[in-house]
Amino acid sequence: MRPPCACSDPPGSDRRSTQAHRFRFLGRFSFPRLDGVALVLSVLALAVFFLPFVLHVWEAGF
Incomplete structure (x- = not known):
């Protein structure tokens, strides 16, 4: 029988360790926050990017 995976959290472990494991792929910038x-920044960047197109269509009357 194989031993359990070392990356799985034991029952009753702290939730923060699970979140840290989830974001480990980010490397040293592994902060869930x-x-x-x-x-939020990506949504704002997309809104600013598409704003001229939306205004152009709006002024043209759809």
């Missing part, structure tokens, strides 16, 4: 910040 940055995921929400990156999401």
